[in-house]
Amino acid sequence: MQRRTLLEFGATWSLLQASAQAQDRKDERAAPLRVGLTAVILADQAAFLTRWSNYLGSRMGVPLVFVARESYQNILDLLFTDQIDAAWICGYPFVLHQSRLQLLATPLFHDKPFYQSYLIGQQGKRSLLSGWSDLKNQVLAYSDPLSNSGWLVAQAQLRAVGLTRRDLRRSFFAHGHRNVAEAVASGLAQAGCIDGYVWETMQLQKMAVVEQTDVLWRSDWYAFPPMVAKRNDNNPALRTLGDALQTMTTDAQGASLLRALNLTGFAKPDAALFEPIKALAASVNMIRT
Template sequence: MRIGLTPVILADQAAFLTRWAAYLEERCGVAVRFVARESYQPVLDLLLTQRVDAAWICGYPFVLHERDLSLLAVPSWADEPLYRSYLIRSRRLAPDIQGWHDLRDRVLAYSDPLSNSGWLVAQAQLSRAGLSAGDLRRSFFAHGHRNVAEAVAAGLAHAGSIDGYVWETMRLQGMGATDDTDVVWRSEEFGFPPLVTLRQPSHARVDALREALFAMPRNPEGRALLEALNLDGFVPGDASLFNSIRLQAMQIPDSGVQG
């Protein structure tokens, strides 16, 4: 069984994914392999062409392809399957930034063109602040939320649009980038990036994967893996969790989400 995902936050990603795969193999009764790609689009392509059985994506691509996808499980963080998007600033380069309205003629780092918190939210907030892409000095995709934090911390960008769960987890794990950045804005809550499968008749191995994920908090090794990810567990979730992303995308030209 193959599971697609973008790079996880952990510095020891390879070792962690090896442990998690072994844990799931024992409970699913089949070999498990994680297939990592640098951004959401390649992961989504793997799933839509049936080269992986499941994928950990973002709520935005789930909404984009909802007719083709089914929720497998939604991570729970701080006891809820929800998270917020953050705007962070460089403490050294831009201590005056207080919000989106201060980004005129500044450099803004995004994480991924298919990320809700790392792109979609930024487009909505820039518009509300009366700014467009042309009002920025420059913007760029840092290819991952951790990279956004590190780019802002290093002074490659004045500010960055980032997944709040990622920033908080980096802070919890003592990653230096959070020492050099400040959170200046937090969004409303959104459905946490889900694990999904293709919308088709359920398969026994997928059902086994779902149950293995749900049972992780009840197992010592499962709890250790969750603790490394700074998660409480996985829950069934519901498509309504992503309504706020859907409504936001509908207000952004060229988002691909129709009313």
């Protein structure tokens, strides 16, 4: 009798263990992939991110949630402490932390994985301010300390015209490209460093703030801000995310989401594209090569 009881207990325990393991696997499969990003320049940002996350999640077979933060540093902190799984960041923080990151996909703007940095001024003031050499004693708005287009490019250009940050009357971080445009349009800054893709997208959406600014200067072309993950993260959902992004052009819903982003697709990433940003950072002593 005791032997039978022990056998029944053992069988029950085995069933409970198997059930718990199955539940763990189910919970593991159901765990959402968390993707960090800074503000998307869209009037209906929350609604758009919900549509995009639902679309990607349905293609991946894994729930996906977007986690928005104010700065690239906030996003990197979350990524490196495993609070998010992937991130849409700028090329500058990618080259700073390249040894710790893997590329998942690179957006395509007008079918190319490149964008420019713009120097913008208040509309109608071109006669007073036409370029970098006119910025002495002026107020300059930057986007983010880890932005290629909104900070790094500006440091190289100021150096090229013989100016330092001390030659400016003042400079400040607006914490977002849209905020840079607003600062310039309102006169809070005489000039601003902004992502050209963002400025063009805001113009396409007929945002009043961008119509109150003029483009004074355009940079060379640089690799578009990529989607990344930690280099040592072997979560198979990350590869699935890259594939889902790269195939968005193949169906109507994906194509519609891309149009809303003013992108023409996502491409397989190529680390070599980011070498010019690395060289730019080295030229102003912001990175070792």
